[in-house]
Amino acid sequence: MSRFLSRSLAALAPYTPGEQPQDRRYIKLNTNESPYPPAPGVLDALNRQEAADLRLYSDPEAKALKAALAAQYGLEPQNVYVGNGSDEALNFAFMAYATDGRGVAFADITYGFYPVFADLYRISPRIIPLDGAFRLRGEDYYGLNQTIVIANPNAPTGLALSRAEMEEIIKRNPDSVVVVDEAYVDFGGESCVPLIPKYDNLLVVQTYSKSRSMAGARLGYALGSETLIQDLETIKFSTNPYNVNRLTLRAGAAALAEQAYFDDNCRKIMDTRAYTKAALEDMGFTVLDSKANFLFAKTPALSGLEVYRRLKEKGILVRHFEKDPIRDFNRITIGTREQMDAMLQALNEILN
Amino acid sequence: MSRFLSRSLAALAPYTPGEQPQDRRYIKLNTNESPYPPAPGVLDALNRQEAADLRLYSDPEAKALKAALAAQYGLEPQNVYVGNGSDEALNFAFMAYATDGRGVAFADITYGFYPVFADLYRISPRIIPLDGAFRLRGEDYYGLNQTIVIANPNAPTGLALSRAEMEEIIKRNPDSVVVVDEAYVDFGGESCVPLIPKYDNLLVVQTYSKSRSMAGARLGYALGSETLIQDLETIKFSTNPYNVNRLTLRAGAAALAEQAYFDDNCRKIMDTRAYTKAALEDMGFTVLDSKANFLFAKTPALSGLEVYRRLKEKGILVRHFEKDPIRDFNRITIGTREQMDAMLQALNEILN
Incomplete structure (x- = not known):
């Protein structure tokens, strides 16, 4: 903060975006991004002529x-x-x-x-x-x-x-x-x-x-x-x-x-969400009934912070909020089926 | 304005960007854009992989x-x-x-x-x-x-x-x-x-x-x-x-x-500016000594608004500010040499 900043802004506590560590390659399940690229028509639209028109x-x-x-x-x-x-x-x-x-x-x-x-x-x-x-x-x-x-x-x-x-x-x-x-x-x-x-x-x-x-x-x-x-x-x-x-x-x-591409992606993500929720519940997790592209889940076996930390050690990022009453939980973005299997496998190793 | 808007915002007079009329194709000398595309390395950088990573x-x-x-x-x-x-x-x-x-x-x-x-x-x-x-x-x-x-x-x-x-x-x-x-x-x-x-x-x-x-x-x-x-x-x-x-x-x-491409563009624009300024002065315009990619110019022959209007009729957009003490002037973006010749030709027709 400079000596010039307006006093009324001096106490601001800015938003903290999800972490983007660069120290290694992670399976990134912490910022609710889609695992699928934009539609082919979007990629086609961003062509060299559009770039020249910048x-x-x-x-x-x-x-x-x-x-x-x-x-x-x-x-x-x-x-x-x-x-x-x-x-x-x-x-x-x-x-x-x-x-x-x-x-x-x-x-x-x-x-x-x-x-x-x-x-x-x-x-x-x-x-x-x-x-x-x-x-x-x-x-x-x-x-x-x-x-x-x-x-x-x-x-x-x-x-x-x-x-x-x-x-x-x-x-x-x-x-x-x-x-x-x-x-x-x-x-x-x-x-x-x-x-x-x-x-x-x-x-x-x-x-x-x-x-x-x-x-x-x-x-x-x-x-x-x-x-x-x-x-x-x-x-x-x-x-x-x-x-x-x-x-x-x-x-x-x-x-x-590109409505069909979009609908298909949403359907895949919802299917993967149902699959992941069932697998987490089989492992003893409590999982809220999500209508979003993430799950919010906790286990009685470990604190939320500990789950977050151990997953990160294994190269998997999820989002943890260290505050009551949600500190037991982690928010896990729904990625591809393969990414979720890797996450579930990591959790299995952590909990057993 | 809705009935919900904060009273302190209700009197805002927003900024007016330069016009972008769609009724015909114009030589656009009104918003100080560059006549040259971004450097080739920029166009290369905006490739399909980058688009997929969106x-x-x-x-x-x-x-x-x-x-x-x-x-x-x-x-x-x-x-x-x-x-x-x-x-x-x-x-x-x-x-x-x-x-x-x-x-x-x-x-x-x-x-x-x-x-x-x-x-x-x-x-x-x-x-x-x-x-x-x-x-x-x-x-x-x-x-x-x-x-x-x-x-x-x-x-x-x-x-x-x-x-x-x-x-x-x-x-x-x-x-x-x-x-x-x-x-x-x-x-x-x-x-x-x-x-x-x-x-x-x-x-x-x-x-x-x-x-x-x-x-x-x-x-x-x-x-x-x-x-x-x-x-x-x-x-x-x-x-x-x-x-x-x-x-x-x-x-x-x-x-x-791409510093060389960039320097070259700036040099071309400064050369075209000098050329355009001299030509305008030959036509009786007063032209300020610009260090920017535009010229600010007035003629004793016509009001600034009239110059703006007649250029627009001829398919050339410049920026006019209808306020004292600059209402006699127009701001003319420096385009390519060809665009400036078209603008000068149009002015010649308007003034003669």
Whole structure:
């Protein structure tokens, strides 16, 4: 920290991304990336001519990609915000809807960036505990009269609320924005996108980082009423209008033309998840009922930290959060069947 | 604007990027892009394997690119911040150093984003007029005791201060950060980077968008003392840790290995600038002494707006700012020799 930094930023505790150690080659099951490459049509789209065109600015209005996303979800382009990863859209939603005393509510166990955004805008969030089974109880969010942020499916648990349960929350907070972070929705969750025409207070945030295999392209989007999207656009054009690069805009549109590839990948990952969950349970693990591309699991035999450490020694990275009440668990990304077999084999050696 | 937007954001007047009309094919001399593609080594680097690796997150610490930039400028990696365009670095500098009552000073005629950032953070900036010849007077910036932002060369004038003049400003504001926006420095300006080891209050911001032909890749960087860079990193990790995508990180490092290509492009653009300036002056234009990849020019024969409009009718886009005292001028990007001849020919037809 320099002697010049604003006092109000001096105490920030930034987000900690998943580790990316370079000391050896790991089977990387710690950041919920896809084990499959982007669709062939995406690779084709990123050709030498597109690279040569990098001399030109990207379209700050992202017209082509917005039109393609709108068509995909049965919405209009003015219902679509396109951002530099879903973290950017979430940041802007906090700036737009949680500041000026409005406040924000989210779960005690959820995406670790929400408290960081609250901290950045000097908001004391209302933290709502999950129940004893790590479930988010919809009724805890009724009539809060403040902005609500819910990851659905939730991370790192993988547990999801149904669309009907989400709709009750949205309906019972008509004067507050409900931000639904659907980063993991394509692995078996129920999306709230069909509710957008009914509720002007619903903002759905999605990402290309998980199901569409494009974490490294940095592309997220938000879907909602035209006026909510205008708010996000106002902030974007007041901070960084050219927020998404040309190649990513191009790749994002190309990916939408490859629905079959995408569906097939999601199905493979869900199959591998079921296989891995059953195998972990056979080994005595407790495994939550995940609708995401990861499992959240604990064993009575070893602490969560110890499982994480021993797997890392064996070249397998998983994500551990050393905090109550989830310190017994690890979050394990679903990779290929072969990667999961290697992980299960390693656990077998550790536990026997 | 939605009924949910924070009142303090409701009055924001966002930045207006240069127009990108799609109604016909234009010779685009309005956003200071390079007429030349990125270096061949950059195009080679963006290959199919890199595209396939988009399934993985980018390195949030940008280690490889930071090391390459540090080597390029004779600094250490901890003196380098890497961002999603230089606008992002400028935004973070405003957030870090101009809030909490510290304030900010910049010229009345300069990059149009500075007042937008000030507005975003609810700062009343100290606006310092250029002199009658559109020059920035260094002495106006001595002992201001607030954060100072100077584009050098300045935009849209193209006029530059020498390094010695800049050093006086930096030296005479020892307790304030001086942000030097060097977006255009590679076209004949003197960079302040060699001053970084002497002054802990100096932050230099540069971009790949102009001289390195990568506007569409979205890559900017800031160079400064280790503690200033830590401040920017703190904000980045509190807003969007994966702010630069994988392909752009890769392209950015590859570009640094192509210094000869880059130098040659800058030389060609400076030669074309001299040629264009002389031709405009022969036609009766007043042309400022630009050290940037654009010229700022006016004619007594027609208003600036009229010149802009008639050029657009002829398929040539330049940038016009309809504000005093620069409404007589247009900012004309330096393209290829052929593009400039087409522009000069069009002006000839308009004026005769």
